[in-house]
Amino acid sequence: MTDRTELLEAALDSLAEGIALAGPERRLVFWNRAAEAITGHPGGDLLGRPVHDVLEAVIAGGARQWNSRTDGQAPAGRGLLIQMRHRLGHGLPAMVRVLALRDGLGVQIGTAAVFHPAASLDALPHGVGSEGVGERAGVEAGVEASQARLQDRLQAAFEDFERGQVPFGVLWITVDQAHELRKTHGANACEEMLKKVEYALASGLRPGEDAGRWGENEFLVVSHERTTEMLAVHAQALAGLARTADFRWWGDRVSLTVSIGAAQADAVDTLAHLLERAQKSMTLSIHAGGNRITPAPGRLACSPS
Secondary structure, rough: OOOHHHHHHHHHHHOOEEEEEEOOEEEEEOOHHHHHHHHOOOOHHEEEOEHHHHHHHHHHHHHHHHHHOOOOOOOOOOEEEEEEOOOOOEEEEEEEEEEEOOOOOOEEEEEEEEEEEEHHHHHHOOOOOOOOOOOOHHHHHHHHHHHHHHHHHHHHHHHHHHHHHOOOEEEEEEEEOOHHHHHHOHHHHHHHHHHHHHHHHHHHOOOOOOEEEEOOOEEEEEEEOOOOHHHHHHHHHHHHHHHHOOEEEEEEEEEOOOOEEEOOOOOOOOHHHHHHHHHHHHHHHOOOOOOEEEEEOOOEEEEOO
16 A cells, blocks of 8 residues: 555655755755756755755755855745756756745754746846847947846845845836937937936935846836835936936937836735836836826826926
């Protein structure tokens, strides 16, 4: 007759996610078939080994990266992004959740790690035109570098939010006059104007915030304001700075305004969903006539004074 242990092992082996179980002595006692397929490491090579040795084998950066990311806590929601290392040597971004296993009396008897390959961060929503900014290779490279830097900041801020509920929100900003200016005065004029706006926005950032190009005519601010209302007030101040940016081209002074979408992270967000909410709110600001800040759906929009 099949015993309970065999049934449990068969059930765990049927899962698409990798499952690693460690006993109270911190030695690996189970490594399912999905874990083998994802990492290329057979269970026979790892079972019985100390967890520290297993981490060194399957995590890029080993136990140090693991400890810095998990900090001994079980992350909520979708988990944490960990850079795993396939047996063949290539990197493997993966999402991992760590669970403490307890008996009926609440005593911890082991630890479980559940993991699966991470979707590429390239799937995050970006600004219009971000995949090709005209034929100006230098401008395109600058936007791509800005996006890569901001993606790192976004991922780190989102992980901090999931671990410790550190407040986190984003402002998606577009310059209302950019499209028309590009058409009437040319690409060079538009790029010079965007540099002016970027400098103005940078002058109004809070400590610990980051901002940069997120698309052809768009910017993103990674903020740590505590509430949606505070994020919207901060957006008001940044909109005022953008309006005061003195931009002239061949003697013509161009008045500038921005449309902003503000989204504060909540417990049910993924990073992609947070950015989608900010983008949709920014689009609502544009459709309302521009020069406007719109908090994420469910809140009342407000116009900059």
